[in-house]
Amino acid sequence: MVVDIEALKARHPILEVARDLGLEVNHNRFRCPRNERHSHGDRTPSVSLWPDKGAFKCWVCPDVKGDVIDLVRIVRNTDFTGAIAFLEKHSGYSPHPGPVKHHLPHTNSQSQVELFQASPSSVRTDGRPPQPTTTTAPPDRRLELIAAFLELCHPVRGSGKAVTWLKGRRIFKKTWDGQKLRVVENYGRISDELAAGFSSSDLRDSGLFNAEGHLRFYRHPLVLPYFDREGRAVYLQARALETDVKPKELSLAGAIPCPYNARILDGEPGLLYLCEGVVDCLTLIEAGFPSVGIPGAANLKPGWIPLFRNKSVYVVFDADAAGEAGTDRALALFADQDIEAHRIQLPAGKDIN
């Protein structure tokens, strides 16, 4: 049997099919069919729908995207052939949606119900209680936005300015890949995709877009993501690569949720270096020293101290007055929570770079 895929798709506008599949579509957004992967069961819908393009995309799940056939395939847990069969069983839709209501075949309604009642990710199915966490999770929406932005950026590659800049600081491929550094290569496309997928207030509130509705990282193309202990990107900074650009770096709006490279704060015994700034941290990581960065010597938050449990911390702040004072304060904060910490003295006036 030969199926004319394009004709089949033309007879089945994606918005109508989505509604028939039981998806609640509002303002061209709906909850992810794989909502068990999302926090709070994707209470705030993560999937964008483009009725004109006949396409959809979840901003969190890389495999939840495509056309109307993919939508049926994913929602009904079937394969390509199964999705085609499902659409063919439907007689097709009137180009002008009328009062006719299409119904799902009853034989599969049970799996449909189960799919949409999938437990949220906070409920563990292995019987163990959820792991306590000291970090405060940013709201879902912000995480989705960060994930979407990073996905639209490119890895560091080739011989561009980012590579030259990083190599000039003795940071090489192993580290820029390991830390998932990204580059804003196609400013226009990234701006358009984000504007299509997110509300202007979400984009502005996050600090990705400015008040005029433009992506802020035009002259700051090197993107340095912060990952929390669960490996989620929770924050990012963008760095200028030309010396005449001020400020040198831009950040998202709001408080920094965790130190840079918090992934290594795993509660297992071990030593690590605590330094100022992401770039110093990258330099240390490249040199083989497990390191965590904070935004400045004075900016170690007391709430972060429990994250360093079981670690021997070597504080290696800049050798200036601010670095000295910051080190004194850090050592006191660690001592207060019985975490072993030491001072490392850099030559006067030097930093790690």
Ligand SMILES: [Zn+2]
């Ligand atoms: Zn998803």
